[in-house]
Amino acid sequence: xxxxxxxxxxxxxxxxxxxxxxxxxxxxxxxxxxxxxxxxxxxxxxxxxxxxxxxxxxxxxxxxxxxxxxxxxxxxxxxxxxxxxxxxxxxxxxxxxxxxxxxxxxxxxxxxxxxxxxxxxxxxxxxxxxxxxxxxxxxxxxxxxxxxxxxxxxxxxxxxxxxxxxxxxxxxxxxxxxxxxxxxxxxxxxxxxxxxxxxxxxxxxxxxxxxxxxxxxxxxxxxxxxxxxxxxxxxxxxxxxxxxxxxxxxxxxxxxxxxxxxxxxxxxxxxxxxxxxxxxxxxxxxxxxxxxxxxxxxxxxxxxxxxxxxxx
Amino acid sequence: xxxxxxxxxxxxxxxxxxxxxxxxxxxxxxxxxxxxxxxxxxxxxxxxxxxxxxxxxxxxxxxxxxxxxxxxxxxxxxxxxxxxxxxxxxxxxxxxxxxxxxxxxxxxxxxxxxxxxxxxxxxxxxxxxxxxxxxxxxxxxxxxxxxxxxxxxxxxxxxxxxxxxxxxxxxxxxxxxxxxxxxxxxxxxxxxxxxxxxxxxxxxxxxxxxxxxxxxxxxxxxxxxxxxxxxxxxxxxxxxxxxxxxxxxxxxxxxxxxxxxxxxxxxxxxxxxxxxxxx
Numbered sequence: 001x002x003x004x005x006x007x008x009x010x011x012x013x014x015x016x017x018x019x020x021x022x023x024x025x026x027x028x029x030x031x032x033x034x035x036x037x038x039x040x041x042x043x044x045x046x047x048x049x050x051x052x053x054x055x056x057x058x059x060x061x062x063x064x065x066x067x068x069x070x071x072x073x074x075x076x077x078x079x080x081x082x083x084x085x086x087x088x089x090x091x092x093x094x095x096x097x098x099x100x101x102x103x104x105x106x107x108x109x110x111x112x113x114x115x116x117x118x119x120x121x122x123x124x125x126x127x128x129x130x131x132x133x134x135x136x137x138x139x140x141x142x143x144x145x146x147x148x149x150x151x152x153x154x155x156x157x158x159x160x161x162x163x164x165x166x167x168x169x170x171x172x173x174x175x176x177x178x179x180x181x182x183x184x185x186x187x188x189x190x191x192x193x194x195x196x197x198x199x200x201x202x203x204x205x206x207x208x209x210x211x212x213x214x215x216x217x218x219x220x221x222x223x224x225x226x227x228x229x230x231x232x233x234x235x236x237x238x239x240x241x242x243x244x245x246x247x248x249x250x251x252x253x254x255x256x257x258x259x260x261x262x263x264x265x266x267x268x269x270x271x272x273x274x275x276x277x278x279x280x281x282x283x284x285x286x287x288x289x290x291x292x293x294x295x296x297x298x299x300x301x302x303x304x305x306x307x308x309x310x311x312x
Numbered sequence: 313x314x315x316x317x318x319x320x321x322x323x324x325x326x327x328x329x330x331x332x333x334x335x336x337x338x339x340x341x342x343x344x345x346x347x348x349x350x351x352x353x354x355x356x357x358x359x360x361x362x363x364x365x366x367x368x369x370x371x372x373x374x375x376x377x378x379x380x381x382x383x384x385x386x387x388x389x390x391x392x393x394x395x396x397x398x399x400x401x402x403x404x405x406x407x408x409x410x411x412x413x414x415x416x417x418x419x420x421x422x423x424x425x426x427x428x429x430x431x432x433x434x435x436x437x438x439x440x441x442x443x444x445x446x447x448x449x450x451x452x453x454x455x456x457x458x459x460x461x462x463x464x465x466x467x468x469x470x471x472x473x474x475x476x477x478x479x480x481x482x483x484x485x486x487x488x489x490x491x492x493x494x495x496x497x498x499x500x501x502x503x504x505x506x507x508x509x510x511x512x513x514x515x516x517x518x519x520x521x522x523x524x525x526x527x528x529x530x531x532x533x534x535x536x537x538x539x540x541x542x543x544x545x546x547x548x549x550x551x552x553x554x555x556x557x558x559x560x561x562x563x564x565x566x567x568x569x570x571x572x573x574x575x576x577x578x579x580x581x582x583x584x585x586x587x588x589x590x591x
Binding site for chain 2: 049050052054057060061062063064065067068069070071073075090091095100
């Protein structure tokens, strides 16, 4: 078997923006001194006049993006997930969410896979924060293919979108030539009957690996990729829960308020089902190589497998 | 429009402010009244706008960064013809398009929702950046409170505006000297505000009396001559201007008059109106 191609979804973001920029004059990209890291430098190189570096001032950047959106521009405001959803939460809430302005937030470096920079830069709370804003669409792509498709889909949405990307190079898993990205539609990647693993972002790959290990133990796991956390594909989630009777959620995010929270909120109302929430367990991250951290926090394939086995 | 005509309109704008806040039994009359002359000058003299075509892509823009003075903003919009003046009594009522703070989703003509201090100026900067990108000739105006300049975001926005030489942006600061907790100078002084804008590469115009229509006219005339940098107009005003018992009182930042106070306020403004008619 040939080596699996790996690419960080932040790279996909930058590349997709450059393509979008070539297609649409109204695409503008904003940064807060992190164009090199958010990979929007690709866009900046191609369209320097449409790249606005706001300096290290994320709150202002979100407001400037809002103002641009009122004139018909489609701004992509880019920074690390921590500073987008955390520092600039209220600007996103009041200047973008409340007026439902057409601003796309490109949040890179989400989760503990930021690695060595440590807890201050590892945002495990962004999905929870963004979910509470009415009208916000939240997309957390699992690989390069999905990330690029998500950026283009976000452009087509009339309203605010939070796009979550990672720093770490991750395997390209959506290799099916018929792959089609649809906002708000989950993707069943593997059928199973004993439980359903619902995963998002880089944890989709971990879920697939865990399902493979479970299969060797005679446990049949269905795997669903939820790239759009809001609006959640409730129909798919409920159907899977009813069919398999057990649900596991896996995300590189706090187990509070993220994918696990969203799934539990839906199931408690529509199909009460036992749920195991795998993610960052109400703790801060720490410094270390990304792969080592994913292992320590049991978010790699083996860690997910181990937690599911202990729960079953 | 003559100065006298503008003064008469400003007085009518003040009456509607007081009536709206009285009807709502809450709201922010003090800063609405201090800026009433400025609102009037902008909407009746300065800005290129058409109430019948509030979404015109070439229109001038206004962002009320000090969003709590929505009664003043709504009042001038109503008198300018964006909606019936009679609607002013629905301010802050359930189902009204006149929300406590301006909402562009509720009221056509509002160029940006605002209310959380420090945020409006950023949106105004974004609009000015867009104007430059598109080579459009529209101008963007934004009004801040003096207390509002305590918000760090104001200076983030000023830094970007100065850096990008946005000469299609005019920032106005309503320096009425009061905020909720007392005198701005006592609470946490942001002064000198003019020097701070200068430091961020703004052309600064100080207006000694921002409740004097002639001084406002002179300031905006000077602003028009400025090229290559944004303009900040720092205008000294009186909070609660025009209503005797509200003038220069921090307590009237965010409270509504009772029946008796409402009668006095309207009588005060009637007197001003009569004096203007004698001119």
